[in-house]
Amino acid sequence: MTFAAHLEASSKGTGKATDPDFQDLNPTITYRHLYAQNLGVRDPLRVIALCDSDAFYAACEMVRLNTDKDTPLVVLQWDSLIAVNYPARKYGITRLKRYNFKELKLKHPDLMVVHVATYKEGEKEPGYWDDVDTKTHKVSLDYYRRESLKIAAMFKECLPGVEIEKASIDEAFFDVSKRVREIILERYPYLAQVPLDAPNGIDTPLPPPPPIPQSEVGYIIPINPCEEPKAEGVQADEPAVEGSSSAKQEGGSVFEDENQEENMPATWHDVALSIGAELIGKARQHVHETLGYSTSAGVAVNKFLAKLTASYKKPNSQSILRNSAIPNYLRPLAFRKIRFLGGKLGSAIAEEFKASTVGDLLSITLEDMQRKFGEDSIWIYEVLRGIDRSEVKEKKSTLNKSMLASKNLPTPITNASEGYNWIRVLAAELALRLNEARETCPNLWPKTIVLHARQGYSGLRSKQAPFPFTREVTVDAIAAAGDKLWKELVGIDLAMKVTSVQLAFTGIEGAEVGQRSIEGFFKAGQSGKRQRDDDEDDRDEFGRAFVDDGIADEGNDIATTSDTILAQGNTPAVSFVCPRCGKRISCHSQTMPSADQEDQLAAFRLEHDDFHFAQDLAKESTGGLVISGPSKGTPVGAVKGHMGPSNTSPKKKKRRKERPAMGIEKFFKKS
């Protein structure tokens, strides 16, 4: 085939992309695109997947109790259902309704009803008790968190070279573009070189994709959704009682489309999506086989569409949304189903434009949208047209930045001692969770502790305080800090009854999981960074000599020490000088044991190290622009906003500029 013919084909043969509402869904893909490594969100071969666990909490309990896969099971939290597995949905059980335990058992003798694990007053660890009472117990989701971590780790292992962003306890986004690109080049080696007769060299469009049938990669959403304008399953909570979705389980290998040509890849991006789906499908299968969790996935060109696609068919299946199918898929969709449009913003938009579907909003111009909802609502405009430039950003560690233990009090408490009692329970949970996290990441500590409380009908109010670093984080220490906050927040006079108490750690930082331990860290700190090469006379900027304190191990000329200086009164200090910037960082405290000070210093050092790392990254992407001077407290986040070219996410709505006179009030009112 001549290239003139290719060009002809790529401009004319894809008539579907001419829909004026949906442009850019079928960009020409050239050899340059195929070879490029850093196209990021502009990659025309981008493949993103979202994978979520089916009825996750219920699945966890099934694994824990080793039930048969067909056992109907529900998870209870007090009197409400928080998870219903698919076999149980066949009974018409949904999460929304309220049930009581005995009622359920009577109606369905074979139904397993499990109450979530709870902390009991006084008990050190959560457990599955049969006498749960919201007055004395507190829910524990620890088991689910751990299982979630296992699944994430397995996905990571199965998918080398894939960016993974854990989006919640049961969901993750995958950017498989890189790996897919490699596979395309392996499978279609004739693409590895630009043909000699290519008219535009590397900017020549690729030849047409091979007409291989894509069969085992998942359900391909048709371009023309025949007699089913609304995709079933877009509603997350829809009970699977109808034959519709239960009849076609294992959708991965079943096609209802009689038109086989529909399933032929029409573009190289379609091929890429199929390869991405293969990768995800294999990983999902491995997770299913080894951990026992079934999942559903969506594969599409961006995060928002992947997320939407994942709910097309559940459970235990995956779907692919090709670009050509986007317009017809989106138009009838209730736009409130779109991520970040499900809340107040979504209802404000619905009201403003008297709209409910994506199609209803396509007639709204960008200008109108921005006039009503601020400059940044270009994000909304684009998302309605299938465009989403947000990146899949892998978190550095799987550790969360905050840890919250909370308890709602159906029977409000009226005296301080009850308050302290609950704080102890919450503190016990936090202690357990933090210390567990420290098993894999020893130098981990929360910068602050926060207490929230709701009194009467007012909203949540909060008080926070710095949380000191200690080697052992004890229940007592946390509870003491919590009690102090309680006094500031609610005082001793409980005229207003307390209906909710939450205790949280925030600003949790430390090394990465299983990466650098404290010892390893000192080694890592010097490797790769020259500077202090031959300077054996270790002196800081004040000329004080460093003393080896035994922490840094043999042959290690690291600038860390427990020198005692008397800079601040009589405060003993532990300090080090950064070999890169010469800054001295020290830790002083009258009360802290010196071992703890050293640990804290190690953490400071790590943080400082991270700062340099972040700064190096920033230099790469800003052409050497230094963002700010290094300091003890500068977190990795300093680089935020400089990382990607266009990481447009819904984040903030309106800013700086004058707020539009109209529309804003109702946006902030509750619906």
Added chain:
DNA sequence: CAATGCAAA
């Protein structure tokens, strides 16, 4: 940094 609010699962 402290406090509050929004959104999501």
Added chain:
DNA sequence: GGTTTGCATTG
């Protein structure tokens, strides 16, 4: 609906 989490905004 209850229990988390993360993020943005405002002071």
